[in-house]
Amino acid sequence: MASKVIRDPVHNHIYIDRTRDKIVLDLLDCPEIQRLRRIRQLGVSYLTYPGAEHSRFSHALGVCHLMMKALRYIQENHDQGEVPIDELHRTAIVAAALLHDIGHGPFSHLLEDEFGAKHEKWTIRIIESPETHVHRLLAKRDRNLPRLVRDMILPDRKDVPWLRALLSSQLDVDRMDYLLRDSHFCGVGYGRFDHDYIFHTMRVRPIPPDGRRQPVWLEKAVRVIEEHLFARYYMYWNVYYHRTTRGYEELVRAICQRAKQVLHDGGTLPGTPTVLRFIRGEQLSVEEFVSLDDAVLTAHFVEWQTGEPVLADLCSRFLNRRGLKPVDAPETEDQSMLANTQRIDAIRGLLRDKGLDPTYYLRESAPSAKAYDYYHPEKDTEQRTPENSILIEAGPSNYAEISTLPGMERLRAVTGKRERRRCYYVPDEFREQTKQLLRQT
Amino acid sequence: MALDNYCLLKMIAAAGSVRGRKKLQKLVYLAQLEGCPIEDRFALHYYGPYSSDLAARIDDLVERKRLVEHTSSPAPGAVEYRYELSPECPDLLARAEATAPPQVVRTADEHAARFVERAQRDVRELELAATILYWRDWGYEWDEAERTAARLKDANLGSSLCVAAQRLAQDVWSHRLT
Numbered sequence: 001m002a003s004k005v006i007r008d009p010v011h012n013h014i015y016i017d018r019t020r021d022k023i024v025l026d027l028l029d030c031p032e033i034q035r036l037r038r039i040r041q042l043g044v045s046y047l048t049y050p051g052a053e054h055s056r057f058s059h060a061l062g063v064c065h066l067m068m069k070a071l072r073y074i075q076e077n078h079d080q081g082e083v084p085i086d087e088l089h090r091t092a093i094v095a096a097a098l099l100h101d102i103g104h105g106p107f108s109h110l111l112e113d114e115f116g117a118k119h120e121k122w123t124i125r126i127i128e129s130p131e132t133h134v135h136r137l138l139a140k141r142d143r144n145l146p147r148l149v150r151d152m153i154l155p156d157r158k159d160v161p162w163l164r165a166l167l168s169s170q171l172d173v174d175r176m177d178y179l180l181r182d183s184h185f186c187g188v189g190y191g192r193f194d195h196d197y198i199f200h201t202m203r204v205r206p207i208p209p210d211g212r213r214q215p216v217w218l219e220k221a222v223r224v225i226e227e228h229l230f231a232r233y234y235m236y237w238n239v240y241y242h243r244t245t246r247g248y249e250e251l252v253r254a255i256c257q258r259a260k261q262v263l264h265d266g267g268t269l270p271g272t273p274t275v276l277r278f279i280r281g282e283q284l285s286v287e288e289f290v291s292l293d294d295a296v297l298t299a300h301f302v303e304w305q306t307g308e309p310v311l312a313d314l315c316s317r318f319l320n321r322r323g324l325k326p327v328d329a330p331e332t333e334d335q336s337m338l339a340n341t342q343r344i345d346a347i348r349g350l351l352r353d354k355g356l357d358p359t360y361y362l363r364e365s366a367p368s369a370k371a372y373d374y375y376h377p378e379k380d381t382e383q384r385t386p387e388n389s390i391l392i393e394a395g396p397s398n399y400a401e402i403s404t405l406p407g408m409e410r411l412r413a414v415t416g417k418r419e420r421r422r423c424y425y426v427p428d429e430f431r432e433q434t435k436q437l438l439r440q441t
Numbered sequence: 442m443a444l445d446n447y448c449l450l451k452m453i454a455a456a457g458s459v460r461g462r463k464k465l466q467k468l469v470y471l472a473q474l475e476g477c478p479i480e481d482r483f484a485l486h487y488y489g490p491y492s493s494d495l496a497a498r499i500d501d502l503v504e505r506k507r508l509v510e511h512t513s514s515p516a517p518g519a520v521e522y523r524y525e526l527s528p529e530c531p532d533l534l535a536r537a538e539a540t541a542p543p544q545v546v547r548t549a550d551e552h553a554a555r556f557v558e559r560a561q562r563d564v565r566e567l568e569l570a571a572t573i574l575y576w577r578d579w580g581y582e583w584d585e586a587e588r589t590a591a592r593l594k595d596a597n598l599g600s601s602l603c604v605a606a607q608r609l610a611q612d613v614w615s616h617r618l619t
Contacts (some may be wrong), residue, residue, distance in 0.1 A: 121580065156576065157592065157593070378491075378496055382463070382488075383486070383491065385488075388486060388493055388496075
């Protein structure tokens, strides 16, 4: 039977074997996966990069495609029996690739911490919950499959094969697809790299001290991997942590916090019971959670444009792209903590005098490695794992972390130090005064 | 001085020095769970909760001469790291403290006191306790978190190591709740 072909702007043709990978085709039709079409991959980045409208659905499909491709390369590049993969575990890791982001809530990572939408937890709940279409399909294929898929995503067992590293490590198919896809849709040129060559040069070896198998790369791959790591670095600063995007992320958080406060103070807001429960931070059922997406929340922002004045203003700013404006924080190291506190207090006072609540109109954002990160290898050899280090096969049973190799000075320059650029966000009309207040000694 | 660096340096200062990057990682993870304002994100790695943010922060503090990194080789091919404050850092800490709100200093002192006591413990106990807490924080009940951590660390649930780690984990969790 001919493979199903899906056209994709990043990978061109995605082939899915209608017999061997029937479960992928079946899963794609589940409502929980179809919902990912209504969640943008990059949250509110589309307000900075107009092309960044791509969805979690296309990313999930891309990750699944790269996983199948990686597995083919592994089979071709090892002797028969050297790296055995049984069919059930293969199915589990391919399904896990498709399902790994199924628990994302509205606006992807944006509301994860404050509104109980941590996507890893919801992903596991959706896979484990007997009431979901996804669970029923997996269990129908094999009653152990939901647990195996869960084990490929959640690192709470160590008897899970090395396959998990293909999905979650420093050089995994998830990162590969999002870099390629995000750079394509943002229209930037620096997220690209030769992923085929990375697969071609990947080997699975038992690594000292405990002999656990993990992916390593042949020495000839170092330049291509370096290209991938630079792609991550540039995407981190230019796309994922773009100052404008961070400002709109703060605005969405401010909207949700304001709505929560209004409800807490006994006010009423128009909205579906599920959205209002989400805003209140209440525990949702799986069924309730999967009813939420970007479109549902944005429709509420439209509704809230009339009514409670602060909430209405914040929603209007978001919908009409009149966001808060960034002001760089001064270098604070070795300055007194009190002086910084006083500067911020002065800005708060300025906003209050003009009738604006600084809780919502003075926002602070400092990039961290919460959702996206560039490569920072662990220098303690004992602590090096596939999750924090990329190993290069420098000789038989001799593995070196990539940035320690000769000729990797350029890579060391960007991986050895974590930069933190803190920004404050205020309405445009207070930007200059905020700059001056932050500079005051 | 940024609040997170102040807290980290204050804890290391109180302990005198910390031997091992793994130990430092686990100690900071426990402190963070108790509310110490270091926002570095931890993920579960082979040796328990690990933060590349924190690893980078430590390297950055060494580069800026706030910390001194000593290395030794306890076995062929192995490197052990030890961290202590640089000679000029106590003055910087004192200056920051002189202008810090009293509550900030008091909280940092409380975290530092617990850090000193825990820094004397065996790194395996810290690793196991941190792993139990990782799963407790994920949402597992105590018995499930302990079973999961023991399975990941090849530890026997009734062993003295496990019992000590469980006690430590519960102690940390109780401070978190208060």
